[in-house]
Amino acid sequence: MKQFSYNKFLILLIVIGLVASLFINVQRHQVEVANNSIELIVDYEDLVTLAECEGVPVSEVMAQAKEAGITSLAVYETTFKKLNVNGKTTAINGSDVLTNYQTGALTDPNWRQLVENGTIKGTDIYVTGHHQQTFKEVHEDLIRRLGKDRVQELKVGNETVLAVKANFESFEKMDLGMPTDEMKAVNDGGFYVLARPTNYRSCTKDDVDAFFKRIDDYKVSGIVFSGSQTLGAPDNSEYMAEKMAQRNLTLGMIEGVTQLQFFPQDGMLDIAKANDYHSARLYSIPKDEQKKMKIGDCVERWSNTDAERNIRFNLLKIFDKPAPGMNLLETNMTYFGTVRDRLVADGFTIGKAGVFEHFYPASWVRALVMLGVAAACVLYLSLVIPGLGNKYIYGLLLLGAVVLAGPVLMGHGNKIRIVAALASANVFPAIAVIWQLDRFRSKEPGEKTSLSKIILTGMWSLFACGALSYIGASYLSGSLADTEYLLEVNIFRGIKLTFILPIILVAIAFMQRFDLFDGKMDDTEGFLNQFYRIMDMPVKVKTLIALFLVLVAGIVFVARSGHTMGMPVSATELKFRAFLEQALYARPRSKELLIGHPAFMLAVLAWFKKWPTMVLFVLVLIATIGQGSMVETFAHMRSPIFMSFARGIGGIVLGAVIGAICMVFVQLWSKYVSPKLSPNK
Secondary structure (H helix, E strand, C coil), X not given: CCCCCCCHHHHHHHHHHHHHHHHHHHHHHHHHHHCCXXXXXXXXXXXXXXXXXXXXXXHHHHHHHHHCCCCEEEEECCCHHHHHHHCCEEEEEHHHHHHHHHHCCCCCHHHHHHHHCCCCCCCEEEEEECCHHHHHHHHHHHHHHHCHHHEXXXXXXXXXXXXXXXXXXXXXXXXXXCCHHHHHHHHHCCCEEEEECCCCCCCCHHHHXXXXXXXXXXXXXXXXXXXXXXXXXXXXXHHHHHHHHHCCCEEEEEECCCCCCECCCECHHHHHHHCCCCEEEEECCCHHHHCCCCHHHHHHHHHHHHHHHCEEEEEECCCCCCCCCCCHHHHHHHHHHXXXXXXXXXXXEECCCCCCCCCCCCHHHHHHHHXXXXXXXXXXXXXXXXXXXXXXXXXHHHHHHHHHHHHHHCCCCHHHHHHHHHHHHHHHHHHHHHHHHHHHHCCCCCCCCCHHHHHHHHHHHHHHHHHHHHHHHHHHHHHHCCHHHHHCCCCCCCHHHHCCHHHHHHHHHHHHHCXXXXXXXXXXXXXXXXXXXXXXXXXXXXHHHHHHHHHHHHHHHHHCCCCCCCCCCCHHHHHHHHHHHHHCCCCCXXXXXXXXXXXXXXXXXXXXXXXXXXXXXXXXXXHHHHHHHHHHHHHCCCCCHHHHHHHHHXXXXXXXXXXXXXXHHHHHHHHHHHHHHCCCC
């Protein structure tokens, strides 16, 4: 029997690195727990629309929204489309003025005189004001967006009229700065303003200053930019960040549609970095999706979203149709209040959006983590290469330490940290499974071991294997954890590889220990020889079909993981997931609960019952899926580390129970059903 030794010095380095990673992860947990304030937001325009639909004063709707827990109202830049509706400013085409003159509808002698002396141009747009402050703000912003040469003042009697050279359709939709009347109404209603500005063309520092001058008299909680650019981009993003920092304003970063990183806005990451990531993630249920959801579904979505993805700006959209037994106003106020109550029950506080404190662990602590990763990689090599000498082990260790720990000690190493995280996610689950294989290899299975003892042995082995895999999870988190990863400004990009590589690593180790063809444990041919034999085997059509099915299963396995490939999930599974989410603190992952951990238990049964080695091989590889998934969960750095930990614990406990049930069914089948199906009977 080939012997593989577990080098004690390498294990010592792994333990030291584990302690360092745990130190980092305790800090991370404290940072995450401290960031528990959620800002509940509704668009100011949505509340106005709701008031109009119900025939209720806007002030009354705002009062009810305040009572229901809404803390802030999002205020967007005004447009002439809105101003024409509220009557505070009016824009009219010059061609319409000329038409009214020709038909006699233009009766004002001052306007008629302008037409007659040729001042009125059919291609210009004429802006009149009926609210002094609004007209002043519109005038200022038009000059900033179009230039003085395209905005001319005219005197019509005692009134000032703006003659603007622009296309009317585009002009109606043009953003015209933050409306002070709306911001005042929001503050008067007891809410914070969440400002939603757009950028200026060739934005200058003076444009940035003008924006802040407009909002400085009001209570503003944060800024979430509208459009594809942030205010100040591309040249004055740092200046914008400086002005935000002076006012302690939080940057809202809109989560991307794939739930990964953010909606692309030029300059957003520059502002976030310059402002030391005084930022929070924003999410809003898509309007088209919300139409198909009930209030309870939306509440559940918000609960899961805030807990699992560190969302701190909740932008709630109103329902367009009333729920049964309620009018539209009651429906939305019930929705707002239920969201608030659920989040408070979940342990969150309602107020201004929380932000992560400055969190960048000390370089020397992170370097110890890197050293432990290097030791784990060398340990794996020693477990698949029989007789690997100490000079090679320590030579590889030194090389790994220089490559991984060196850049971190020098204050860099962002890319090498990803390499270390990738190694942790793949090597530690493999070592955990290999250790279990070596434990079982060290003793022959008993001929008459009871099923209850096999089940207990399987559970104990699964928990021990999971504990070792969690070492890899601690290393992965310790390699990456900082404010940028918690916000998901940076992400771990090796997730897809972690679904496959641990299986390959375990397969190599298995074939170094077992002979797949005759089941011998002694004098195995080793991985390469067995691999060549597999490549030379004649293949039957049924084998090709089986391999094709395995390939399809693998594609589905990888595609269903993550958010970017669009692999659909059945309605039954969605209901099962919803049940687990409500029943448990954190829903276990299906690949652990239903696949990996039950396969581990069956692999233990296969060992004790001396099933064919090929069957044991397949079960061990499937079991590795569960171990790798436990570690890979921690690669989603936006999820709180305690939630990732609880998710894995729930999966391993329930998976062990499901696996035990599977073992009982297999035993009953082999005892009572299989003999009757045997052709010899």
